[in-house]
Amino acid sequence: MSDDFDLVIRGAKIIDGTGNPFFLREVGVKAGRIRGMGKNLKGKRCIDAEGLVLCPGFVDIHNHADHGIVAFPDAECYVMQGVTTSVVGNCGLSMAPVDPKRADLARHYLAPFLRKEGKYSWEWRTLEEFFHETTRSGIAQNLAPLVGQGTIRIAVKGFDEGAPTREEMDSMKRLLAQSLDEGAFGLTSGLIYPPGCFADAEELTELASVLKTHGGFYATHMRNEGDRLLQSVAETLALGEVNGIPVQISHHKAFGRANWGKVKESLALMEAARERGVEVNCDVYPYLAGMTTLTSLLPPSALEGGVEQMLVRLENPEDIRRIETEIQEGVPGWENWIQSLGWENIIISECEKKKEVEGLSLEEIAQRSGRTPCEALFGLLRETLGTATMLIFGVNEEDLRTVVKNPLSCIASDSWVIAPRGGGKPHPRAYGTFPRFLKTFVRDNRDLTWEEAIRKITSLPATKAGIPGRGLVKEGFWADLVLLDPQTIEDKATFSDPHRFPEGIRYVIVNGEPVVENGQPTERRPGQVLKRQSQF
Numbered sequence: 001m002s003d004d005f006d007l008v009i010r011g012a013k014i015i016d017g018t019g020n021p022f023f024l025r026e027v028g029v030k031a032g033r034i035r036g037m038g039k040n041l042k043g044k045r046c047i048d049a050e051g052l053v054l055c056p057g058f059v060d061i062h063n064h065a066d067h068g069i070v071a072f073p074d075a076e077c078y079v080m081q082g083v084t085t086s087v088v089g090n091c092g093l094s095m096a097p098v099d100p101k102r103a104d105l106a107r108h109y110l111a112p113f114l115r116k117e118g119k120y121s122w123e124w125r126t127l128e129e130f131f132h133e134t135t136r137s138g139i140a141q142n143l144a145p146l147v148g149q150g151t152i153r154i155a156v157k158g159f160d161e162g163a164p165t166r167e168e169m170d171s172m173k174r175l176l177a178q179s180l181d182e183g184a185f186g187l188t189s190g191l192i193y194p195p196g197c198f199a200d201a202e203e204l205t206e207l208a209s210v211l212k213t214h215g216g217f218y219a220t221h222m223r224n225e226g227d228r229l230l231q232s233v234a235e236t237l238a239l240g241e242v243n244g245i246p247v248q249i250s251h252h253k254a255f256g257r258a259n260w261g262k263v264k265e266s267l268a269l270m271e272a273a274r275e276r277g278v279e280v281n282c283d284v285y286p287y288l289a290g291m292t293t294l295t296s297l298l299p300p301s302a303l304e305g306g307v308e309q310m311l312v313r314l315e316n317p318e319d320i321r322r323i324e325t326e327i328q329e330g331v332p333g334w335e336n337w338i339q340s341l342g343w344e345n346i347i348i349s350e351c352e353k354k355k356e357v358e359g360l361s362l363e364e365i366a367q368r369s370g371r372t373p374c375e376a377l378f379g380l381l382r383e384t385l386g387t388a389t390m391l392i393f394g395v396n397e398e399d400l401r402t403v404v405k406n407p408l409s410c411i412a413s414d415s416w417v418i419a420p421r422g423g424g425k426p427h428p429r430a431y432g433t434f435p436r437f438l439k440t441f442v443r444d445n446r447d448l449t450w451e452e453a454i455r456k457i458t459s460l461p462a463t464k465a466g467i468p469g470r471g472l473v474k475e476g477f478w479a480d481l482v483l484l485d486p487q488t489i490e491d492k493a494t495f496s497d498p499h500r501f502p503e504g505i506r507y508v509i510v511n512g513e514p515v516v517e518n519g520q521p522t523e524r525r526p527g528q529v530l531k532r533q534s535q536f
């Protein structure tokens with residue numbers, strides 16, 4: 001009967017995720033799903049939500065929570081900003097599949113992203129085994145896994161630079177097919193990281209052809225987001241067009257002063273490809289800085305063979321001289337951030353082994369130690385065994401606005417789960433992405449309506465990722481819901497003080513259970529690991 005819901009929410013303006021205008025109705029939740037929308041609903045529990053907006057829980061389509069979920073299953077930094085589903089395994093960096101013979105290489109590949117607080121057995125082989133092991137004690141939010149091309153390539157041929165043999169290609173395709181059959185939502189690549197950067201367009205196109213028969217989408221951290229941005233977009237679109245599969249351009253931006261403004265052309269390329277039948281979208285984080293590993297500053301020749309080989313080279317004067325020359329003079333096709341941004345715009349964010357440099361630019365670190373910036377960088381890489389991460393300031397405000405406003409873009413965090421009130425200077429997007437987007441681009445600047453903005457963080461990413469039954473406030477859908485105060489919603493995390501929860505997110509409900517209540521985490525763990533095509 002409709003009179004005994006587990007939970008009834010009344011008085012809220014409902015923005016349902018479709019982009020349609022808000023409406024006033026009560027919502028009744030039973031057994032984890034929305035089972036009634038109307039008037040005078042009766043429930044065991046009621047939330048009086050007068051003055052608040054009720055919308056679907058946010059779906060973060062570009063997220064790396066899989067690296068830290070074993071350490072922080074409550075994912076406070078995400079649920080407190082309204083994220084109910086994180087799409088994980090991005091940038092080619094999934095935690096599986098792993099070939100036991102090459103588990104050490106996989107561990108080195110993923111080491112900069114893992115949290116020291118977590119216990120990683122590295123005994124899993126498949127995605128299914130990884131998620132089974134790491135979510136045994138429950139998780140607060142839903143996770144939708146993707147499988148990484150880099151991880152697959154390591155399982156088959158380590159950090160070997162060469163093109164795959166026929167046999168190796170078949171093995172990679174088998175691993176991808178198996179991951180998709182286990183429920184992965186698609187394939188991702190990170191083409192600036194080894195071994196992703198060793199794969200040419202032909203190799204990627206053939207691997208991605210598995211998606212044609214097994215379903216799923218292709219998301220890519222492209223080869224180049226700077227000088228060769230447009231060529232990289234064209235490569236991605238061609239892969240989608242040849243295979244007839246949906247593609248997603250991850251954390252879209254034009255990096256480096258010389259490239260500012262190019263997002264107008266890149267978005268035009270995407271729009272034209274849509275006309276030809278390519279289902280392309282992009283995502284974007286609402287900040288002017290990115291964050292990644294410190295090793296990404298090195299030219300590909302320094303990274304060949306993985307982190308261990310890099311460390312060997314950084315002890316050899318001849319190699320050091322060559323790497324320095326490549327940084328100063330550039331290498332065709334390589335995105336040289338040091339040249340395009342300058343040492344002063346590269347800031348160390350997390351450096352477990354040398355805490356005192358956190359928050360300092362490479363220029364400052366060099367000055368303090370009386371070395372050249374190159375010497376300071378190489379020294380840091382050696383001392384930290386390549387595990388430090390950095391913030392890189394290279395995006396232009398007008399470009400960010402252009403991408404955020406485009407109807408093809410979703411908003412995503414591109415972050416990890418962070419220790420609540422933990423150390424280091426992680427990118428504030430871990431805590432603030434979604435409140436910041438709503439505050440800045442809707443309430444303050446009025447670039448988007450509330451309805452359009454909510455669509456970009458709910459039904460658009462859910463539909464793109466192929467997650468059924470989520471992303472809308474609709475009868476029959478899972479009760480993943482957010483109650484927010486449109487007058488006060490605001491991110492509080494900054495680059496200098498990143499460990500701060502946002503304001504204005506009052507309730508967050510995952511599968512019918514509150515994980516945030518009156519603005520506080522409840523420490524409940526109703527989240528699920530979602531599987532493609534099995535959740536509705």
Ligand SMILES: [Zn+2]
Nearest residue numbers: 091190221250
């Ligand atoms: Zn990335």
